[in-house]
Amino acid sequence: MIPTYALAAAPQQTLAAWHRFVTTGSEEVLRPLLAPDIVFRSPFVQAPIPGRSATLLVLTTVTQIFEQFQYHRTFVAGSHDAGLEFSAQVGKWQLKGIDLITFDDAGQIIEFEVMVRPFKALAALGEAMGNRIGPQLLALKAAAAGG
Template sequence: MSEALAPSPRQTLAGWHAFVATGNAGLLTPLLSEHIVFRSPFVQSPIPGRTATLLVLTTVVQIFENFRYHREFVAGTHDAALEFSANIGKWQLKGIDLIQFDDDGKMVEFEVMVRPIKALQALGEEMGNRIGPELMRLKAASAAP
């Protein structure tokens, strides 16, 4: 028996697709828990907090070209995986967004996996050029006591 995503996470996922289609950060902010954890394919430690996650996700939608989702997988009522493809310059990539939702439907964990390595490197370089210092500052601030 396959399980369906609960109604609140399903509504959030619809909002996510609207954000991806438009790049409008105003659509994304209410979908994210204040304490969301973002797991990047570039760094080992998670990136905590809504501000840093907003920075990453609003930047990446500007970098990806020909972005499209292909399939959605649901595990339980609060977890989804979205398979996507995109281009970064000459590199074509495939990836998976793993999203966990809380009972209110807010995203509490967002993990990205990307392949092949050349496309991941191109993405990492572009992200670093655009937001590297600001992201490091946000990570440091969240780690401070």
């Protein structure tokens, strides 16, 4: 038998606030949801992107780029892990994706991983993100790496 899971109470509250962030795009809504040492895993780069500042920059920017964004399903894998299936439009490209989110005991997001398909939509998203925040993101990654 396949076990069923429910998110713990604190992650449930964070997930509800996450949906408010997606609707508003507000950095003020997002900031307290993210642990200071959050790790963001982008579909564009192999190395994780560390830290709250970089994650805030990426997530607030992507809410500006995505059009017709919609979550379809939520998957729960334990008391501190969730997956959110979504669709969106980037320019002429329709995409599908999954946000994989891990929460700490306090409910803050400690890991956020994004997967997107098809490749042409991912490429369009990468180009749009690079045009808007490429240099800023590189600077934040360098600062987090200590150099």
